[in-house]
Amino acid sequence: MHPNRPALIVSVDVVLLTLRQGKLQAALHRRARPPFQGCLALPGGYVHPQEDATAEDTARRVLREKTGVEPRYLEQLGTFAGAARDPRGWSAAISHVALMPHEELRQAGGEVFHFYDVDQLPELAFDHAEQIRAAAERVRNKASYSTLPCWLLPEQFTLTQLQRTYEQIFGETVSRGTFRSRLGIKVGDMSPGEAADQADILIATDQFQGGSQRPARLFRVNRLSLFKRASW
Amino acid sequence: MHPNRPALIVSVDVVLLTLRQGKLQAALHRRARPPFQGCLALPGGYVHPQEDATAEDTARRVLREKTGVEPRYLEQLGTFAGAARDPRGWSAAISHVALMPHEELRQAGGEVFHFYDVDQLPELAFDHAEQIRAAAERVRNKASYSTLPCWLLPEQFTLTQLQRTYEQIFGETVSRGTFRSRLGIKVGDMSPGEAADQADILIATDQFQGGSQRPARLFRVNRLSLFKRASW
């Protein structure tokens, strides 16, 4: 082994975001052990080299062990590393962002978590507040030009539900016409039962969600699609 | 210490990009030691916990030790981690992107490097080809809506030089009018000697670069500014 290779603390953290009470909120738990014992913190853990082929696998395992669920969306956020962030010494945390509908999370053992507004965070362990701020910034940024917010909803959703999701992420309302044209959606053009075109941002299903008014067509997301950057 | 904490290999890599021969190229060197001895690889190294306060410090030190220079731009790209990327075992490489004008790099001991087109890479050690592809994608993406390409030029540059830089990054030409209006530049409006407005994307100097035709005003970049996403 290389003589200069130092002993470093390496862990994987997950910023699990969900829409709750009309706001973008992060899932936090209380640390059972020092350092920062009893402090609110992100879910995280050490890599199990035998078990985890990648850091993303570690992130998935940590969430599975805590809640029993798979996140609908998961990506690496970045690595928060340095001498100052952990009292035990130089450390690196490979941070991830995960998105889930809050309903799905609650059904799956999400009671272990406390939820806090990403814009009104309490005192947190390590640099976890900074990680959450970076995650919220990433999500808001990508939301302005992609279908990322779809992963905060159940698999099928109406266009109005999706619009509310975008509005809650940004904290401001959007005109209905603008929203729909930005997505390039013309419901009439879509042939529901048929195979989705690769170019389709959303896929029309043949299902409708009927309330006590005109029923709205249900959609599901095709893939993570990009459109023109906007301020909404 | 935590009982589950495994022994992992952690290193810092730098994708140092520069414009050379009209193309976006990456700086590579030949590995002196196994694994991948003699293979082309990115500059990189281990963290020195006593010396480096952050992973970015490690990246700067690695470049300084190789070439004696500070990169004009440096940001974290992401962490490439897993069981498969290093034959010695589970490893994590905190990867960075650095930008420099090729001239400055050459003057500063850049002879240690071989330069290769990011779109025509030779066989590389580890997952370094993947890191370079990710870095090029990041740079091209940010170039489409920010002043990132300014860091590939000397501190002062003409608008035409900057336009050529954008064109070389994307490999396609741009109309002069479109380029200037996208940057929001009206040279006449700028008061050179005075303090730059915070809103200014570029700062006009009172210097001109005269060839054998009308001299062009020299600019320097104010800060990393964003503008509307475009396809150029």
Next chain:
DNA sequence: CCTTCTTAGTTGCAAAATTCAACTAAGCAC
């Protein structure tokens, strides 16, 4: 000093994209 050449910088207009208010559609309650 006048013409020509080259590159810098500007202008204005045609074309394209965006926005939003007003419209139609579809269901339920009564």
Next chain:
DNA sequence: GTGCTTAGTTGAATTTTGCAACTAAGAAGG
């Protein structure tokens, strides 16, 4: 049927964009 609510569309005013044609400034050469 009427009235209410939400879904979905349309089209015209406005804004933005792209580009060709214009002016500006210096050098070279007669």
